[in-house]
Amino acid sequence: MKKTIQIEEVKRCSIQYVLALKDTLNVISGKWKLPIIGSLMYGKKRFKELERNIDKISPRMLSKELKDLEVNGIVKRTVYNTIPVTVKYELTESGKSLHRVLDVMVEWGVEHRERTLIN
Template sequence: MNQKTHSCQQKLRISRDALEVIQGKWRLPIVLALTFGNKRFGELQRDISDISPKMLSQELKALEENKIITRTLYDSMPVVVEYSLTPLGHSMKKLLDEILIWGAHFRKEVLKS
């Protein structure tokens, strides 16, 4: 196997790993919402109005398992649960910025046609 093939395969594995974490319709919007600060479940649901509670719960668990977000339980009455980005989640900021730039460009190009 030559160096180019090895490099290509390695990059493809890395890209699949990254996409596994951010795949789907909801994970990036959740992460983006959390870049504006820590949020409770209801706040996230209001920010992402078309996500069902069940789907939000599933996606939050997946993001937590992948160490992108953290869930903090406050011992109060009533119990308060808050979600926030981990340092790994914050490291996605540049990626999110690039996706937003490209998304705005894409939207403009599509609306032209």
Template sequence: MSEVKDISTVKACPKQFVLAINDTLNVLSGKWKLPIIASLLYGKSRFKDIQENIEKITPRMLSKELKDLEMNGVVKRTVYDSTPILIEYSLTKSGEAILKVLDAMVDWGIDHRKNTLNPK
């Protein structure tokens, strides 16, 4: 992972950083994708389990978002040949790597809230 060491010496943001941020936002955008990913962080889940875990998501929206996450290589859909048919969703390696992004978002959010709501 590339890091900018001293931001005061940087003339312009490298184009690859802007593209990487756009790619991340395109994959994670929307109200439901992060909650879906979070519900899969601890292992495989069935559609109904994911739906029950996420308050107020409709089956249609969950289906759409799961398909989108699958298309983007974040979620894997596995169909088992059984009676009745069992379908499970899990995170791919790329999806599991999002945990680092989520951790960074939590850290930033805690600091931001502390500094904006309780400035010293």
């Protein structure tokens, strides 16, 4: 209950609203983070699977962005004791909670594309 009250208070104050937006953008901003999160919405992936799913991302950039997302508690990295070693990435509960945000962004993107193609 307290969380809802805090969110409603933030929504009523432009300074707090902007600060909350900045907090969100600090975690998910950049060219590659949302595509990585979007790919992981469909389940655990190995590094190469992510690389194949995300067009034009370099291995170095994918590695960097995965580390950033891990530090921010969005992605969990699991190392399996196999030969060779297997590493899989998955969304944390916090990462999975972005599903609503991404769905709204996808809907807006489709509608915006349709509007701009018509004009």
